[in-house]
Amino acid sequence: MSIATAVPAKSLLIGGSTAAVAAAVATAAVAAAGEAAGISLAVGGAPIPVAGFAVLTVVFSMVGLVLALVLARSVRRPRQVFVRTTVVLTALSLVPDVLADASTATRLLLMLTHVVAAAIVIPVVARRLSA
DSSP: OOGGGTSOHHHHHHHHHHHHHHHHHHHHHHHHHHHHTTOOOEETTEEOOHHHHHHHHHHHHHHHHHHHHHHHHHOSOHHHHHHHHHHHHHHHHHHHHHHSSSOHHHHHHHHHHHHHHHHHHHHHHHHTSOO
């Protein structure tokens, strides 16, 4: 059975890319709001530019989109596998933030940006995968 015909790659690419851009804007906004509220964006003494949040959000959203495309072609229940996998990966992405050489407020802000991005991208991509 070809799962690829059931889930058009175009729908995944357009929806996932749109979600990635929305998530990039959202994470940059969260970072900027945190900085405006007095939370440092410095990790290990090096400041993270607000634009860096957007760039990394797009990069890792594209990794998730590639994962979705592969799953759509290779597993029986791509939506379920995608959601489970990306939730685990999101949780794992918080580990470096917890361990970062930064203030508690900065670490929490970093973790919030990961959760915000995931909350935007995962549902959009998952809806385009076969249940």
